[in-house]
Amino acid sequence: MPKFKYVGRDKSGKRDGSVISSSRREAFIKLKEEGIRVLQMDEVPESIFTKDIAIGNPVKLHDFVVFLRQFSTLIRAGVPVVEATNVLAHQTESKALQRSLLDVEEDLRQGNALSTATAKYPKIFSNMFVNMMKAGEASGAIDDTLDRLATQYEKQHETKQKIISALTYPLVLGVIAIAVIIFLLVGVVPTFVAMFSDFGAQLPLITRFVLGSSEWMQAYWWLFISLIVLFIVGIFALRKQKQSKYYLDFFLLRMPIFGKLLQKASIARLTRTLSSLLSSSVPILQAIAIVEKIAENEVIARVLQESRDSLERGESLTTPMKNHWAFPPLVTQMISIGESTGSLDAMLDKIAEFYEKEVDNATDRLKSLIEPIMIVLLATIVGTIVTAILVPMFDIFNHIQA
Incomplete structure (x- = not known):
């Protein structure tokens, strides 16, 4: 996902920074929603030195379980799925998960279901996750489904670690x-x-x-x-x-x-x-x-x-x-x-x-x-x-x- 550096102004004055978005237009919209008037924006070119290289699953299981637990809490608290996705995208320490969640957020804003949006990232959101989310969306129990997924991944990780330890x-x-x-x-x-x-x-x-x-x-x-x-x-x-x-x-x-x-x-x-x-x-x-x-x-x-x-x-x-x-x-x-x-x-x-x-x-x-x-x-x-x-x-x- 492209990264853009910008120079702009908000209520406190002139400021600069960077934003990750699918396009320059979406980056402008995001910054505008945050109250920033963009004066200059340039895309950061991706090189072999800045590109993240992942072997196997690009997201650590611990980061993914934390994401599931936080997502469930936000949904249960009445936060819309789109806003919850945005919040978690900026909170997670995993860059791969952050990029995928920002893309998922864009799909959600375009009217797609969460299961449809996450299905585009099979390396991060497994087939089991996608199918359970479909069922959760149909029943209206997304928060319970996310909790169940987190428990599933935790138990799976614990058993695997015990085998590795032995x-x-x-x-x-x-x-x-x-x-x-x-x-x-x-x-x-x-x-x-x-x-x-x-x-x-x-x-x-x-x-x-x-x-x-x-x-x-x-x-x-x-x-x-x-x-x-x-x-x-x-x-x-x-x-x-x-x-x-x-x-x-x-x-x-x-x-x-x-x-x-x-x-x-x-x-x-x-x-x-x-x-x-x-x-x-x-x-x-x-x-x-x-x-x-x-x-x-x-x-x-x-x-x-x-x-x-x-x-x-x-x-x-x-x-x-x-x-x-x-x-x-x-x-x-x-x-x-x-x-x-x-x-x-x-x-x-x-x-x-x-x-x-x-x-x-x-x-x-x-x-x-x-x-x-x-x-x-x-x-x-x-x-x-x-x-x-x-x-x-x-x-x-x-x-x-x-």
């Missing part, structure tokens, strides 16, 4: 272990090679193994690093292809210990999202299609697609879920009860709460379990290398004493 600890320890091993094999072990070669006697098997590993690491360290980089790049490449992502997600869900944690997190995410959509009066087929698109696990997404097809055939939502290992019996039974009693949104909300607590407990148990395992593993590896050096040194010492 997986970060073993990853960091693993990296440290690899760095220590490389340092010992490349920096420490070679200093003893000459001493052992002068000894002349047969070295113990463990020492020969460590010396061989040291020689290989010194000669092919570049290959070792290349393999790690290729592995990481390969994982990212596989996740971009739908079919390969399915098999990768299948493997992750089947992993010992970590698989159950990821499964619980996926179920909590999909049930929470589906409950929010249904509570906002989004049609169930449309709601499932939205959840299917935003599901981070391809295995779960395919089951949801089958569930949607099942509903279109007039069958139960849970029919495909009952036949798939990724959905525990508790989930399918509670959804079946929700279908039969007409309280599917409330039942999904209970499932989400249950599995969010399960994720909390599982991450705590995982941290307490992994910490001693990783410490013992690191101590064993370092101890093996140290032992491989010390054993022949004792033999050399005994030989000299004799």
